[in-house]
Structure formats: C-alpha cells, structure tokens
Amino acid sequence: MSLAGVVLGAPGVYLAPPAPQPRTATEPMDVAAFVGVTPRGPAYEPVSDPSLAGEGVGLAPSVAVPVDSWDEYQELFGGFDGPGLLPHAVAAYFAQGARRAYVVRIVRRVPRGRVERPPGCAHYRLPGGLALRSRNEGTWGNRLTIRLRFVPRALAARIRAGARLPRHAVPGAVVVPAPGSAVPVGALLRLRVPDRADALAVVARLERVPRPGTGGRDLVAVLDRVVAPPGDDDAAAAAVVELVEGELTVLDGDPAHPRREHFAGLGLQPAHPRFLPDVVRRESRLLAPPPGQPRGYEPAPDLGDWASGTPEVPGRDRWCFVREEDLFGGARGGDAEGTEGVEALLDVPEPASVVVPDLYAPAGGPARAEPASVPGSPDFRVCGETTARPPAPAPTGRDLRRLDGLALDPATPAGLEQVVRRQGRLVEVAERLGLVALLDVPPGLQAPQVLRWRSAFDSSYAAGYHPWLRTPGPDPAGPLEQLPPSAVAAGILARCELRAGISRGPANELAAGVVDVFDRVDEPAHGELHRAGVDVFRVEPGGVWLTGARTLSSEPRLRQLTTRRLLLMLQRAVRRQLAWTVFEPMGDALRAGLRRHLEQLLGDLADTGAFAGATPQESWFVDVGRPEADGPGRLLVRVGVAPSEPLEFLVLRVVLDAGGAIETDLDVGQERGVPT
Structure with a gap:
C-alpha cells in the first residue's frame, strides 16, 4: 500500500513528503453559447431546484446543453429542417475548428400556474396503462415507435410452501434464491407450476428466515400473493421460477437522421432499482414519463409485447409563437420567470461568448451585391449598382415554418429600432453573465447606416460583425x-485561441466554408467601419477573411477584443481557483499564497505574449493589502495588467529620388490608417 508517495510496510510512523501546492491556471475562453429556435431538443426539463424553473413544477423552459460536434448537435436538436438560423450558425461554428458549444433551445413560455406537463409533446399509451411522451415538444415526436418486450430468465430458486414469517403468514409466498442470485425488491417473477396456469408475483421485500432443520438462515424473497396451494409441497418443489425483465426499444423515424434507443433490465414496479419510468427519465433522449405515474404495471402471464406507433395526443410545433420575452425572460403580468432563453446560461461556467442567430427573423433576407465578372471571360459584363436580394419564397406551411413572433424588417426605421433594442438587451444580459455578445449588423445596411447602428452601443462586452455571409446549404446543388x-466569428475566436492562446487576436483569419458576402465593403467604407469598431468580413484572394477584432466600446483601453477577453479570463480564474482562500486564517501565509498564485498565473500569460511589457515589472503588478485594513474579514487584492494590442497597421513608405536611389521607411502603429 502507498500513500502520497510513501510505501507502507511494517506498522509504524512514516514521514510523508509535503503535498505539492496547487497551481492557478488559465481558464479556457474558446467555448461559445448559441441561443435559438430548433425543431427539437431539450426544453421544459426537470431541475433539482424548483425555484430556478419559475413554473412552480420544477421544469426549466430552457436549458443549456453542451455539444462537441455538429453530429452531436444533429442528434439532439435536429438538422436544417427547422425555421431558424441556429443550425446554420452552429454548423459554421464547428466548421471553423471549434471544439465545444452550448446550445439553448428557445420555446414558447406558458403562463405561470397553467403548466401541468410540458406543452407540445406527443403522448403515447401502451397496454397495461403505461404512458410515455416525447422528450420535448414538436411534431418530430409523432414519428416514434415504442416497443416493450418482457424477457423471462430462469432463476436458480425454489418456492417454500407453508412458510410462516413475522408479519406475513401467506403459505407458499416465499421464494428462496440460490446464493449469488440477484432478486431485487420490486422484481416481477413468473412461477410455472406443473398442471397449473402460470402465475405472476412481485417481490414485496427481502428477509432472512430460519432454514428448517439446520439452524442457519436463508435470504428469501417474500412475494405479494399466493403462488402455490397450502401444503402442496410437491407442486412447490416442481415449480420453475423465472425473473421477468423489460426491454424497451424506441425508434425515431426521422428520414434525415434515424435514431434508436434500447434499455434492458427494466422493472415495472416503483420499488425496482430500474423502474421503467425512472430509467426513461434519466437516460432517454427521445422519451419521458408524464407526471404522476407512481403505480406499477404488470403484463399478462403469457408476456406478450406492448407496442405503440401512433400517438394518443400528437405533438405540436409552436415556434411561430416564440417572441422576444421567450429570449430574455423578464416576465410581466404573472408570466413565468427564471431560466428562459439567454438566462439559462447563468449557472454554466464554460461559455465566454454568446451568439443569438434567431434574435430576430429578417424579413425578405439580407441584400446582396452582384459579383464582378472577370474581364475577358464569357460572362463578362458591366456591373451595375448593388441590387436588393429578391424575397425568399414563402415556406411551406406558413403557420409552422415561419418565426412570426420574431419577424422584423431592419430596412424600415421601426424595424431597425426594434432590432437595436433587442441587441441592447442581449448586451445587458452578457455583461451581467460575464460573456461577450457577438452581434450581427442588420442585413442590407449601407456604410452610413451601419455607423448609425454602431452609435447605439458602447460596451466592451459586445462586438459587431458586418456583412452577412453566403455559404452552401444542406443541398450542395441548392x-x-x-x-x-x-x-463564423465565434468559430474563428475558438480556432485562434486553441491554436495560439488568448493573446492571439481573432482577425486576418479565413472564414472556412464561406464563399461570398451579401454586401461588398469597399476600401473607404472599410476604413470608416474599422475605426468605429465594426469588424468586417471581406472577399480577398483565397476566400472571405475576417479583418478586425474590436469591441463596440468607446474606451480606447478596451477597444480590442483580446483585452476584454483577457480581463474576463483573469476574473474567472480568480473566482474559481482562489475560492480556497475563504475562511482561511488572515495572516502573512495567506497573503504570500495569494501573491504566489496570482504571479504564477500572470507569468503563464506573459509567456504567451498577453502583456505589452518586456519584464514582469512592466507587464503587471499584484498588491496584497493588510488583513483587516478594509474592514473585518476583508482582504483587498489589486491586480493591474498592461495587455498587449495586436498589430493592426503596417505602413511602408517608398521614395525614389532623381538619382535613382530608393529609400524605404517602415511605420507601425494602431491608429495611423487603414493599409491599402
């Protein structure tokens, strides 16, 4: 045996080496959260603290779910068949090289006091009274096929007829399993007695009883009913005992992504450790039990299968009724409060940025510019003015396919005002949660309009991106x-950090999978937008490139996105990794420990180029106050850093004099102009 590196031999006193001190490490900031509308996915999930649900029944309308790939997203939330932009956004995010995202499904809230069960779910009823529902709302639940088989397995056990037990005097109601046989309470047994009909019984409890004639004791399963005639020892001895367990198979007939679940070893009584409704509630992604099913179920003695392929109550899509309050919560007039929409990220520690692609549904779609043709090509022609994108055809089933409750037209003054107001609310929530909100400039705006949009924001917790992008859809020929x-910007953020750390500015990066932009930004407009802090995607040789990484803050020290993310990372590391200091005795040992941990963290960041200074003295300072100096039980620690800023401009001056000599002068800076 060894303990902390010490090999223990004979009894005695051993000296263990000191345990290594924990090291404060940097926190990852590459994970993004996505909030939007999907055709399926976790919603109205049970929560451990009913006060978080706001519906009075322990159900959270929106939950944040981690996904580590596009395939995992499809498994949980479906593909591109929904009405919103969320699946396209998540697919583009992972295409950039991101490793993880959190997804929050937006659903229509139900006023408080009226929620007895999650709305919009498909409900199924199997023989024997067993009821199940689709895990969450949507017409996807109407495609389920549910089958429950009962599998008997011979059990090494015998029936003891005429037994008498304390508090239980039912002759022939005791089964004695062989040593090592597992017969849990709540298990269903089938007893096959010669010349008699098969009988089913449930294990009511386990007891140790005296073994006749030996003085020993047997662990016996006490059944809930008579299974052999009183005194019929021959019938009891010849009986065969079978343990009956359920096997549940669920098939999802999604034509684009079929799914299958299988659960074995199920019991049909609440006392069973794998009671079917409990297992489904814990483990299934397709099914859940309706509320209020504490009773047990019992098949016929012939153990015929239970199956259902048609819902008793069909599932419904309710996305056309989703509205702004479902995105942000903030109930009014008695509506539900709590974990709606973006607020579901409150207790999720990983995400560092948030994207809401379905913050509004653009009416008519973004504008687009006609691509310039190459001179001399068969398609060469003179390009005219930028034209508006033709309206998209009305989707099939208008009441189901459109986000009517979120539809806004940013081309109108009233619509643009509503878009800006929603984005402002998102920034407020992001500041409260310690996230950076990545905003989209509304589609179809010209450069002066984009600048007016920009003037509505002043926060380092927000970054704005322009213009909208064009990417191949699910159908390559479409x-x-x-x-x-x-x-795409969120994916580039993740890619840059995973490759080079948090100090690497997410700019001058290729947008993978993007083939064009909807609005071409010329050089003069690019310069204006960059100086205003709007990050621009441009078509350059090799593809579409993200050319900026600034925030929407007017504070010069916080204009760089890397600076805000660095400060957020420091706050997270201090809050999460220095929690051990709480209730520590105040003294020099605590002060020295705090200084050591903080300097280790800052030194690691300096090694990645996060600070502007060449030495620690030029890059940061840590000032640990004196105990009780700021009041009883308080210790003030101040940390100052000098974040590095990315090189944005490289100006090369070339002078040719009359004698033919060439002089060059290299000028580097942050605000000297936009390179041409």
Whole structure:
C-alpha cells in the first residue's frame, strides 16, 4: 500500500513528503453559447431546484446543453429542417475548428400556474396503462415507435410452501434464491407450476428466515400473493421460477437522421432499482414519463409485447409563437420567470461568448451585391449598382415554418429600432453573465447606416460583425444560404485561441466554408467601419477573411477584443481557483499564497505574449493589502495588467529620388490608417 508517495510496510510512523501546492491556471475562453429556435431538443426539463424553473413544477423552459460536434448537435436538436438560423450558425461554428458549444433551445413560455406537463409533446399509451411522451415538444415526436418486450430468465430458486414469517403468514409466498442470485425488491417473477396456469408475483421485500432443520438462515424473497396451494409441497418443489425483465426499444423515424434507443433490465414496479419510468427519465433522449405515474404495471402471464406507433395526443410545433420575452425572460403580468432563453446560461461556467442567430427573423433576407465578372471571360459584363436580394419564397406551411413572433424588417426605421433594442438587451444580459455578445449588423445596411447602428452601443462586452455571409446549404446543388457573421466569428475566436492562446487576436483569419458576402465593403467604407469598431468580413484572394477584432466600446483601453477577453479570463480564474482562500486564517501565509498564485498565473500569460511589457515589472503588478485594513474579514487584492494590442497597421513608405536611389521607411502603429 502507498500513500502520497510513501510505501507502507511494517506498522509504524512514516514521514510523508509535503503535498505539492496547487497551481492557478488559465481558464479556457474558446467555448461559445448559441441561443435559438430548433425543431427539437431539450426544453421544459426537470431541475433539482424548483425555484430556478419559475413554473412552480420544477421544469426549466430552457436549458443549456453542451455539444462537441455538429453530429452531436444533429442528434439532439435536429438538422436544417427547422425555421431558424441556429443550425446554420452552429454548423459554421464547428466548421471553423471549434471544439465545444452550448446550445439553448428557445420555446414558447406558458403562463405561470397553467403548466401541468410540458406543452407540445406527443403522448403515447401502451397496454397495461403505461404512458410515455416525447422528450420535448414538436411534431418530430409523432414519428416514434415504442416497443416493450418482457424477457423471462430462469432463476436458480425454489418456492417454500407453508412458510410462516413475522408479519406475513401467506403459505407458499416465499421464494428462496440460490446464493449469488440477484432478486431485487420490486422484481416481477413468473412461477410455472406443473398442471397449473402460470402465475405472476412481485417481490414485496427481502428477509432472512430460519432454514428448517439446520439452524442457519436463508435470504428469501417474500412475494405479494399466493403462488402455490397450502401444503402442496410437491407442486412447490416442481415449480420453475423465472425473473421477468423489460426491454424497451424506441425508434425515431426521422428520414434525415434515424435514431434508436434500447434499455434492458427494466422493472415495472416503483420499488425496482430500474423502474421503467425512472430509467426513461434519466437516460432517454427521445422519451419521458408524464407526471404522476407512481403505480406499477404488470403484463399478462403469457408476456406478450406492448407496442405503440401512433400517438394518443400528437405533438405540436409552436415556434411561430416564440417572441422576444421567450429570449430574455423578464416576465410581466404573472408570466413565468427564471431560466428562459439567454438566462439559462447563468449557472454554466464554460461559455465566454454568446451568439443569438434567431434574435430576430429578417424579413425578405439580407441584400446582396452582384459579383464582378472577370474581364475577358464569357460572362463578362458591366456591373451595375448593388441590387436588393429578391424575397425568399414563402415556406411551406406558413403557420409552422415561419418565426412570426420574431419577424422584423431592419430596412424600415421601426424595424431597425426594434432590432437595436433587442441587441441592447442581449448586451445587458452578457455583461451581467460575464460573456461577450457577438452581434450581427442588420442585413442590407449601407456604410452610413451601419455607423448609425454602431452609435447605439458602447460596451466592451459586445462586438459587431458586418456583412452577412453566403455559404452552401444542406443541398450542395441548392442556392446559397444566408449566414449571420457572428457565428463564423465565434468559430474563428475558438480556432485562434486553441491554436495560439488568448493573446492571439481573432482577425486576418479565413472564414472556412464561406464563399461570398451579401454586401461588398469597399476600401473607404472599410476604413470608416474599422475605426468605429465594426469588424468586417471581406472577399480577398483565397476566400472571405475576417479583418478586425474590436469591441463596440468607446474606451480606447478596451477597444480590442483580446483585452476584454483577457480581463474576463483573469476574473474567472480568480473566482474559481482562489475560492480556497475563504475562511482561511488572515495572516502573512495567506497573503504570500495569494501573491504566489496570482504571479504564477500572470507569468503563464506573459509567456504567451498577453502583456505589452518586456519584464514582469512592466507587464503587471499584484498588491496584497493588510488583513483587516478594509474592514473585518476583508482582504483587498489589486491586480493591474498592461495587455498587449495586436498589430493592426503596417505602413511602408517608398521614395525614389532623381538619382535613382530608393529609400524605404517602415511605420507601425494602431491608429495611423487603414493599409491599402
């Protein structure tokens, strides 16, 4: 045996080496959260603290779910068949090289006091009274096929007829399993007695009883009913005992992504450790039990299968009724409060940025510019003025396919005002949660309009991206899809950090999978937008490139996105990794420990180029106050850093004099102009 590196031999006193001190490490900031509308996915999930649900029944309308790939997203939330832009955004995010995202499904809230069960779910009823529902709302639940088989397995056990037990005097109601046989309470047994009909019984409890003639004791299963005639020892001895367990198979007939679940070893009584409704509630992604099913179920003695392929109550899609309050919560007039929409990220520690591609549904789609043709090509022609994108055809089933409750037209003054107001609310929530909100400039705006949009924001917790992008859709032969640029920017953020750390500015990066932009930004407009803090995607040789990484803050020290993310990372590391200092005795040992941990963290960041200074003295300071100096039980620690800023401009001056000599002068800076 060894303990902390010490090999223990004979009894005695051993000296253990000191345990290594924990090291404060940097926190990852590459994970993004996505909030939007999907055709399926976790919603109205049970929560451990009913006060978080706000519906009075322990159900959270929105929950944040981690996904580590596009395939995992499809498994949980479906593909591109929904009405919103969320699947396109998540697919583009992972295409950039991101490793993880959190997804929050937006659903229509139900006023408080009226929620007895999650709305919009498909309900199924199997023989024997067993009821199940689709895990969450949507017409996807109407495609389920549910089958429950009862599998008997011979059990090494015998029936003891005429037994008498304390508090239980039912002759022939005791089964004695062989040593090592597992017969849990709540298990269903089938007893096959010669010349008699098969009988079913449930294990009511386990007891140790005296073994006749030996003085020993047997662990016996006490059944809930008579299974052999009193005194019929021959019938009891010849009986065969079978343990009956359920096997549940669920098939999802999604034509694009079929799913299958299988659960074995199920019991049909609440006392069973794998009671079917409990297992489904814990483990299934397709099914859940309706509320209020504490009773047990019992098949016929012939153990015929239970199956259902038609819902008793069909599931419904309710996305056309989703509205702004479902995105942000903030109930009014008695509506539900709590974990709606973006607020579901409150207790999720990983995400560092948030994207809401379905913050509004653009009416008519973004504008687009006609691509310039190459001179001399068969398609060469003179390009005219930028034209508006033709309206998209009305989707099939208008009441189900459109986000009517979120539809806004940013081309109108009233619509643009509403878009800006929603984005402002998102920034407020992001500041409260310690996230950076990645915003999309509304589609179809010209450069002066974009600058007016920009003037509505002043926060380092927000970054704005322009213009909207064009990417291939699910059908390679189909038309190009519109894509909010914030989704691609989130993926580029993740890619840059995973490759080079948090100090690497997410700019001058290629947007993978993007083939064009909806609005071409010329050089003069690019310069204006960059100086205003709007990050621009441009078509350059090799593809579409993100050319900026600034925030929407007017504070010069916080204009760089890397600076805000660095400060957020420091706050997270201090809050999460220095919690051990709470209730520590105040003294020099605590002060020295705090200084050591903080300097280790800052030194690691300096090694990645996060600070502007060449030495620690030029890069940061840590000032640990004196105990009780700021009041009883308080210790003030101040940390100052000098974040590095990315090189944005490289100006090369070339002078040719009359004698033919060439002089060059290299000028580097942050605000000297936009390179041409």
